[in-house]
Amino acid sequence: MNIDLNNLLLLAFKIFFVLGAIIYFIFSLVVVKQTTTMSKNVYDKFNSIIITFSYIHAIFAFFLIFVTYIVL
Amino acid sequence: MPRSTNLDNVAPDDDFNQVPTPETKPVVPTPSSPKPKKVKKVTKTLLSDQQTTSKPQKTFTTDIRQRVYDTLGHTRHPLSSFLVRPKVFTFGERDEEEEIILVLRQHWFSNVKWVLTAFVMALLPTLLSYVPVFEFLPTNYFLVAVLFWYLITFAFAFEKAITWYFNVYIITDERVIDIDFNNLLNKRFSEAKLDAIQDVTSQVTGVAQTMLNYGTIFIQTASEVPEIQFENAPNPQKIIKVLQQLRQEEEQEALEGRVR
Numbered sequence: 616m617n618i619d620l621n622n623l624l625l626l627a628f629k630i631f632f633v634l635g636a637i638i639y640f641i642f643s644l645v646v647v648k649q650t651t652t653m654s655k656n657v658y659d660k661f662n663s664i665i666i667t668f669s670y671i672h673a674i675f676a677f678f679l680i681f682v683t684y685i686v687l
Numbered sequence: 688m689p690r691s692t693n694l695d696n697v698a699p700d701d702d703f704n705q706v707p708t709p710e711t712k713p714v715v716p717t718p719s720s721p722k723p724k725k726v727k728k729v730t731k732t733l734l735s736d737q738q739t740t741s742k743p744q745k746t747f748t749t750d751i752r753q754r755v756y757d758t759l760g761h762t763r764h765p766l767s768s769f770l771v772r773p774k775v776f777t778f779g780e781r782d783e784e785e786e787i788i789l790v791l792r793q794h795w796f797s798n799v800k801w802v803l804t805a806f807v808m809a810l811l812p813t814l815l816s817y818v819p820v821f822e823f824l825p826t827n828y829f830l831v832a833v834l835f836w837y838l839i840t841f842a843f844a845f846e847k848a849i850t851w852y853f854n855v856y857i858i859t860d861e862r863v864i865d866i867d868f869n870n871l872l873n874k875r876f877s878e879a880k881l882d883a884i885q886d887v888t889s890q891v892t893g894v895a896q897t898m899l900n901y902g903t904i905f906i907q908t909a910s911e912v913p914e915i916q917f918e919n920a921p922n923p924q925k926i927i928k929v930l931q932q933l934r935q936e937e938e939q940e941a942l943e944g945r946v947r
Contacts, residue, residue: 625825625828628828632828632831632832635835636835639838639842642842643842645872646842646845646846649868650849652874653849653874656778656779656866656874657776657855658776658777659773659775659776659852660775660776661765661766661852665848665849668845669845672842679834679835682831686830687827687831
């Protein structure tokens with residue numbers, strides 16, 4: 616009974632992490648979209664670097680879904 | 688009766704146009720002196736006359752602009768919060784002929800708070816490894832939690848950095864603009880024509896602002912936006928002076944009828 620409770624708790628954690636990773640990935644896509652929109656409105660020397668960072672962030676967030684699913 | 692060339696001695700009824708004078712003697716066209724050349728010379732003299740008449744007005748406005756440039760000086764770093772006449776910078780609502788005089792971002796010291804917070808957030812997993820708080824979690828769960836934490840830390844710092852980078856105050860030769868992006872999802876664009884500015888006030892409060900010379904500038908306008916605020920703007924005195932000079936230039940342009 617005790618083992619079942621532990622398993623249930625870990626399963627709840629897994630679902631929580633996977634859902635969190637998916638929501639985080641959606642958030643990272645919003646960041647990419649907004650950064651691109653901002654860059655269209657205000658153009659300066661470092662815009663391309665900021666856009667690149669936002670894409671790298673989105674890629675990491677995407678991989679986090681798989682990492683969460685595989686590792687847990 | 689010999690005619691006098693002096694016009695003061697000419698009687699009102701005298702038909703002086705009929706009398707050939709040395710100046711009005713018709714020039715016989717020769718191959719060496721073609722007609723178009725003469726026309727060119729006349730237009731050239733006319734142009735130079737126009738230039739001499741419009742020169743004093745033009746010099747006055749360019750003098751004011753030169754004073755603006757002298758007041759501002761130069762920017763050394765492209766990431767500076769006080770960008771003078773930037774070469775690369777532009778914005779979506781800019782007119783083709785509009786010249787960007789100054790681009791302002793919040794003073795670098797206003798970033799210290801979130802930089803320190805992000806630094807502490809980044810160190811937190813390392814600190815927690817010494818305290819047995821999450822020992823009940825299996826290692827793989829702890830690893831994923833740390834990964835999550837680092838991504839959240841990065842997102843926090845990135846959001847703050849781009850908010851600082853894209854929130855700009857722009858002074859052009861025509862208007863004052865405030866572009867604000869709040870929480871990545873909210874954009875606010877406010878502008879006021881230079882000739883609509885009624886009052887400019889600066890407020891420098893606290894030790895940091897006094898020591899590092901930055902503060903908030905309140906621009907009261909007669910346009911739809913009653914007030915534009917430049918928060919944590921560096922060199923407030925310089926900005927006020929430049930705004931005053933640009934308003935003076937705008938008034939001069941209005942007097943000359945050169946309003947865009």
